[in-house]
Amino acid sequence: MTAAGSDNLILVGFMGVGKSSVGRRLSHLLGRPFVDADEWIEELAGRDIPSIFSEEGEAAFRDYETKVARRIASRRGLVVATGGGMLGRAENVRLLRSTGTLICLTADPERILERTRPWSSRPLLAGAENPLQTVRALLAQRASQYNQAELSVDTTERTIEEVAEELCAVFSCR
Ligand code: S3P
Numbered sequence: 001m002t003a004a005g006s007d008n009l010i011l012v013g014f015m016g017v018g019k020s021s022v023g024r025r026l027s028h029l030l031g032r033p034f035v036d037a038d039e040w041i042e043e044l045a046g047r048d049i050p051s052i053f054s055e056e057g058e059a060a061f062r063d064y065e066t067k068v069a070r071r072i073a074s075r076r077g078l079v080v081a082t083g084g085g086m087l088g089r090a091e092n093v094r095l096l097r098s099t100g101t102l103i104c105l106t107a108d109p110e111r112i113l114e115r116t117r118p119w120s121s122r123p124l125l126a127g128a129e130n131p132l133q134t135v136r137a138l139l140a141q142r143a144s145q146y147n148q149a150e151l152s153v154d155t156t157e158r159t160i161e162e163v164a165e166e167l168c169a170v171f172s173c174r
Helices: 019-030 037-045 049-056 058-073 090-099 109-116 131-146 160-171
Strands: 008-012 034-036 079-081 100-106 151-154
Touching: 008 019, 008 058, 008 090, 019 034, 019 079, 019 160, 034 037, 037 049, 037 058, 037 079, 049 058, 058 090, 090 100, 109 131, 151 160
Parallel strands: 008 079, 008 100, 034 079, 100 151
Antiparallel strands: none
C-alpha cells in the first residue's frame, strides 16, 4: 500500500458488499470521520435515492454522484463509503484518487442478493425481473471499474468486524 496518512480511505464495490457498515466501523477504529456518499447525495437532492431515480432519473443521480465526489476530494483524512456505481465515470475515479486510496469490497452474487433484500431502497434491483441475473450482469459490466482499486477484500464469509479490523491493521500504521 502506498497511501499517505492523510489520504481518504474510500470503500468502493457493488451494492450489499458492506461498504457503509464496514466504513462506519473502520472510521471508529481509526478515529477518522465517516462520510456516506449516498447520504450526501440525499442531502443535496433533498429526497431519498429511490425518489431521485423515480422523479429525476438515473442520469441526475449520476450528476449528484460527481458533485459529491468533488466534495470528498476536497477533504482529507476521511473514511468514505460510496454507492456501487460511483466508479462509473472516469472523472469520479480521478477525483477520488486525487486525495484517496480506493478499497474494493466484494461478495458473491447470491450473498449480495440476500444482503440487499428487500430491494425497495435499491432502484436498480427493485425493478428487475430477475434480480440475481441483474446482479451478475452489473458485476460483469463493472468489473473493470472495481479493478481500479488499490486493494480488494472479499466479504462473503466474513463479518463487518473482521473486515474492518483487517483494514485497520493495513492502514493504522500510516
Ligand atoms: C447504486 C448503488 C447504491 C446507490 C444507488 C445506485 C449502484 O448504493 O448509490 O442505488 O449503481 O450500484 P449502495 O452500493 O450503497 O447500495
